[in-house]
Amino acid sequence: MPKSVVxxxxxKIATANGTGSQSANNILFKTLVRMGIPTSAKNLFPSNIQxxxxxxxxxxxxxxxxxxxxxxxxxxxxxxxSFTSDxxxxxxxxxxxxxxxxxxxxxxxxxxxxxxxxxxxxxxxxFDNPRIRTLLTNTVYVGVLAELFNxxxxxxxxxIRDTFKKKQKVVDVNIKAVTLGIDYAKENLKKxxxxxxxKSDQTPxxxxxxxxxxxALGCIFGGCTxxxxxxxxxxxxxxxxxETYGKRFRSDPKTKTSKIAVVQAEDELxxxxxxxGAGWAxxxxxTGTSGPGISLMSEFIGLAYYAEVPVVIFDVQRVGPSTGLPxxxxxxxxxxxxxxxxxxxxxxxxxxxxxxxxxxxSARAFDVADRMQTPVFVLTDLELGMNLWASDPFEYYxxxxxxxxxxxxEAMAKAKKFERYLDSDKDGIGYRTxxxxxxxxxxxxxxGTGHTExxxxxxxPDVYERxxxxxxxxxxxxxxxxxxxxxxxxxxxxxxxISYGTTHHAIIEAQDLLRVGKKSAKCLRLLxxxxxxxxxxxxxxxxxxxxxxxxxxxQMAGLLTQAYPGSDRKIKKVAFSDGFPMDPVRITDxxxxxx
Amino acid sequence: MAEATNRAGLTKKDYMGPPxxxxxxxxxxxxxxxxxxxxYEMNINPHEIVKTSGIGCSSKSPTxxxxxxxxxxxxxxxxxxxxTGIKLANQTLKILLVSGDGDSVNIGIGQYIHxxxxxxxxxxxxxxxxxxxxxxxxxxxxxxxxxxNHYGEIxxxxxxxxxxxxxxxxxxxxxxxxxxxxxxxxxxxxxxxxHKGCAVLDIFSxxxxxxxxxxxxxxxxxxxxxxxxLQELGFVPSFEEITVDYKEGEAKEVTLHDGSRLILKKLxxxxxxxxxxxxxxxxxxxxxxxxxxTGLIYYKKDAPTLGDTLKLPETPLRDFNERDLRPxxxxxxEFLTELK
Numbered sequence: 001m002p003k004s005v006v007x008x009x010x011x012k013i014a015t016a017n018g019t020g021s022q023s024a025n026n027i028l029f030k031t032l033v034r035m036g037i038p039t040s041a042k043n044l045f046p047s048n049i050q051x052x053x054x055x056x057x058x059x060x061x062x063x064x065x066x067x068x069x070x071x072x073x074x075x076x077x078x079x080x081x082s083f084t085s086d087x088x089x090x091x092x093x094x095x096x097x098x099x100x101x102x103x104x105x106x107x108x109x110x111x112x113x114x115x116x117x118x119x120x121x122x123x124x125x126x127f128d129n130p131r132i133r134t135l136l137t138n139t140v141y142v143g144v145l146a147e148l149f150n151x152x153x154x155x156x157x158x159x160i161r162d163t164f165k166k167k168q169k170v171v172d173v174n175i176k177a178v179t180l181g182i183d184y185a186k187e188n189l190k191k192x193x194x195x196x197x198x199k200s201d202q203t204p205x206x207x208x209x210x211x212x213x214x215x216a217l218g219c220i221f222g223g224c225t226x227x228x229x230x231x232x233x234x235x236x237x238x239x240x241x242x243e244t245y246g247k248r249f250r251s252d253p254k255t256k257t258s259k260i261a262v263v264q265a266e267d268e269l270x271x272x273x274x275x276x277g278a279g280w281a282x283x284x285x286x287t288g289t290s291g292p293g294i295s296l297m298s299e300f301i302g303l304a305y306y307a308e309v310p311v312v313i314f315d316v317q318r319v320g321p322s323t324g325l326p327x328x329x330x331x332x333x334x335x336x337x338x339x340x341x342x343x344x345x346x347x348x349x350x351x352x353x354x355x356x357x358x359x360x361x362s363a364r365a366f367d368v369a370d371r372m373q374t375p376v377f378v379l380t381d382l383e384l385g386m387n388l389w390a391s392d393p394f395e396y397y398x399x400x401x402x403x404x405x406x407x408x409x410e411a412m413a414k415a416k417k418f419e420r421y422l423d424s425d426k427d428g429i430g431y432r433t434x435x436x437x438x439x440x441x442x443x444x445x446x447x448g449t450g451h452t453e454x455x456x457x458x459x460x461p462d463v464y465e466r467x468x469x470x471x472x473x474x475x476x477x478x479x480x481x482x483x484x485x486x487x488x489x490x491x492x493x494x495x496x497x498i499s500y501g502t503t504h505h506a507i508i509e510a511q512d513l514l515r516v517g518k519k520s521a522k523c524l525r526l527l528x529x530x531x532x533x534x535x536x537x538x539x540x541x542x543x544x545x546x547x548x549x550x551x552x553x554x555q556m557a558g559l560l561t562q563a564y565p566g567s568d569r570k571i572k573k574v575a576f577s578d579g580f581p582m583d584p585v586r587i588t589d590x591x592x593x594x595x
Numbered sequence: 596m597a598e599a600t601n602r603a604g605l606t607k608k609d610y611m612g613p614p615x616x617x618x619x620x621x622x623x624x625x626x627x628x629x630x631x632x633x634x635y636e637m638n639i640n641p642h643e644i645v646k647t648s649g650i651g652c653s654s655k656s657p658t659x660x661x662x663x664x665x666x667x668x669x670x671x672x673x674x675x676x677x678x679t680g681i682k683l684a685n686q687t688l689k690i691l692l693v694s695g696d697g698d699s700v701n702i703g704i705g706q707y708i709h710x711x712x713x714x715x716x717x718x719x720x721x722x723x724x725x726x727x728x729x730x731x732x733x734x735x736x737x738x739x740x741x742x743x744n745h746y747g748e749i750x751x752x753x754x755x756x757x758x759x760x761x762x763x764x765x766x767x768x769x770x771x772x773x774x775x776x777x778x779x780x781x782x783x784x785x786x787x788x789x790h791k792g793c794a795v796l797d798i799f800s801x802x803x804x805x806x807x808x809x810x811x812x813x814x815x816x817x818x819x820x821x822x823x824x825l826q827e828l829g830f831v832p833s834f835e836e837i838t839v840d841y842k843e844g845e846a847k848e849v850t851l852h853d854g855s856r857l858i859l860k861k862l863x864x865x866x867x868x869x870x871x872x873x874x875x876x877x878x879x880x881x882x883x884x885x886x887x888x889t890g891l892i893y894y895k896k897d898a899p900t901l902g903d904t905l906k907l908p909e910t911p912l913r914d915f916n917e918r919d920l921r922p923x924x925x926x927x928x929e930f931l932t933e934l935k
Contacts, residue, residue, distance in 0.1 A: 209934055248930075274683065299670050436642060446666065
């Protein structure tokens with residue numbers, strides 16, 4: 001047997017959509033995390049309810065890499081429909097575990113360890129209910145993997161108990177299915193491969209969460225009280241989580257009243273309209289959507305920009321254009337969001353890369369929106385939003401709300417007059433009042449038409465131009481309130497890498513790959529747009545700057561060259577997108593090609 | 596002599612706005628005057644009202660009344676959504692939405708329908724004239740089939756009847772009036788403002804520039820002649836202890852959410868506005884006979900509003916602070932433990 005490979009390989013599980021493999025896969029993921037092994041998961045699923053192929057990649061990595069490898073070492077083949085192509089990718093040294101009740105191997109490949117397990121027959125003969133049988137077929141392979149690769153069975157059982165909590169019957173059948181898998185493997189399989197999972201101490205005390213849930217939790221801490229949304233993959237679970245957390249954290253135990261209103265609107269126009277109305281009236285309000293929703297919301301986004309209404313818009317990006325690949329990931333809405341709507345518009349973007357940042361930046365987004373009186377976009381993507389991630393526990397977010405420039409009744413009592421859009425502080429941001437303020441000077445008329453400093457209607461050329469210039473100045477003020485970029489890598493390197501969002505995970509690995517080729521790089525990760533001065537300084541300090549992103553048109557590179565026209569000579573576009581999470585190997589190769 | 600003031604200490608002028616820029620004789624200006632009168636007589640505190648509108652001639656009109664109230668004039672056909680959002684943020688506000696037929700029945704019909712379905716709390720006035728004014732005389736979806744526009748072109752499509760659709764959708768308050776019937780209109784505005792839930796008030800408001808020709812069923816003369824009031828209406832505000840004399844069987848009373856009462860004096864036919872199928876049959880008959888049926892068409896008491904459904908507290912959501920809105924440190928730790 002070749003030298004054993006410990007904790008550094010990828011297991012690919014091929015199932016059919018709608019057969020309940022998700023719960024088995026999640027049990028597997030959590031087990032590995034609790035075993036202390038750095039683990040990441042990518043769920044590659046189709047836009048379909050039942051039947052089409054779906055894959056779950058579980059990568060363990062002693063280096064802690066969390067990006068998606070294109071290769072895998074262990075194939076768990078449960079779906080006959082995808083087996084031919086799944087098997088085609090198998091190489092010498094790999095492992096194939098397959099449901100031998102439904103899949104036969106036409107020709108075995110050399111150097112591959114094959115483990116036939118009649119998964120569906122085992123489930124069929126041991127469980128009566130047809131639906132349960134299908135579900136537990138998946139749980140059986142958890143047991144097989146446990147036996148073959150040394151998963152801790154006590155941890156598996158505890159994860160099952162924690163997952164299904166008080167549903168004792170469900171706990172029992174799942175544990176039984178795992179045991180059946182273990183027993184079958186013990187009796188019938190002889191280990192011929194070299195892979196093993198060994199307990200480690202690399203990931204103590206981790207929490208496991210999807211990005212969308214972390215974002216929703218951020219909304220709770222950010223003080224969001226009105227949320228309106230329309231169902232769309234991959235954003236739905238964000239608002240659904242917010243509703244769940246609303247019931248848990250915002251419901252008054254005595255009166256049963258709720259300190260959050262979550263409304264499923266009839267479309268995205270209505271969703272953002274409700275959020276804008278609530279934001280204008282003083283609530284911290286959000287909507288959650290994906291690219292197609294942003295397209296629909298664009299007219300409203302322009303209104304909120306021009307009339308200066310705070311609102312937070314979450315875009316969990318998926319592959320466009322049009323319906324595109326609705327269950328695949330992309331960073332394709334950067335320029336759309338940076339300037340959504342007709343006319344001259346500029347918007348603030350926040351760019352989390354981890355579930356911890358989903359939590360913190362989402363909470364912070366409401367402060368930025370209130371302070372800047374404008375829409376704030378939080379851009380995540382399907383990879384971050386809909387996958388499980390392990391993370392250190394979040395710290396309690398205790399930053400006080402920044403409600404921005406709001407004049408209450410006391411302030412109004414001292415005021416001689418109120419001019420909504422007057423730049424009295426010379427930062428471009430005016431003072432606002434909220435409807436319901438009992439003072440005769442407090443009222444103003446908000447409009448999407450041209451307006452004066454006093455919020456009255458105007459088509460005067462100088463009034464319009466003055467207002468638009470003030471809005472541009474206000475946008476420049478943004479960086480005082482938004483998170484600065486983060487720096488890693490070799491300070492003295494002349495090769496710079498700029499990334500943002502989930503591309504971060506591939507960049508960590510790409511940096512090491514570059515180092516292997518004796519190429520060192522320094523990295524800047526953007527957390528927000530507009531750019532801080534540090535971004536300019538970083539570009540200036542490099543010979544070449546590779547801007548790495550998951551889209552075809554190098555959208556962030558476009559914003560950078562627009563912001564720093566002199567730097568376009570240095571900026572190298574490393575932009576590609578096939579719908580899967582970014583591949584560090586391809587990033588590394590492309591960087592070496594373009595510099 | 597000092598100007599008369601109401602119980603809120605305000606003059607009628609305080610409920611007005613800057614002069615209208617709509618065409619001379621526009622029905623919308625009569626409605627504006629009606630809103631001013633109704634709010635004055637109801638002693639409304641202007642800061643408790645928010646005026647909202649979409650885009651179009653009708654949607655311009657909130658500028659011309661209640662200048663002491665906050666106003667929100669947004670995008671075409673979408674006023675119901677931001678009106679809903681404003682109310683969610685602050686349940687103590689009264690929403691007065693002014694829209695038009697193009698705004699609500701063409702581009703905005705989706706929001707109109709879903710706002711009624713949710714019973715979002717607001718007075719929703721549609722200033723209905725069957726035509727686009729600002730863009731110069733195109734047909735709207737309430738224009739009558741077979742009748743010509745300003746340029747002599749015939750409308751080939753069936754009109755949508757707003758009250759009929761509202762009753763079918765289960766709206767809790769549906770009324771129609773005519774900008775030329777000041778008394779009825781003001782009474783219905785008052786009743787609509789006193790209603791809890793979505794009060795739809797469709798007001799025929801002839802466009803003097805584009806839809807007032809002799810052959811138009813939306814002209815002032817036609818509506819005046821074919822206006823058939825369902826009841827003679829009286830409004831008794833909650834702050835007045837007035838008993839209204841009428842003989843048994845001659846009138847019905849509707850007690851509104853804020854305690855005010857709408858007196859419905861029987862006219863030619865006995866009409867029960869709480870009977871949904873009777874309302875639909877009456878509207879159908881009106882359409883068939885080419886008459887404009889006005890008055891309180893349908894009323895449903897105590898229908899839960901969106902705020903009720905979402906169990907919102909009386910305290911405006913926008914007033915809660917960090918302590919109110921964040922879980923405690925202990926609850927948060929417990930939550931994180933569950934994620935391990």
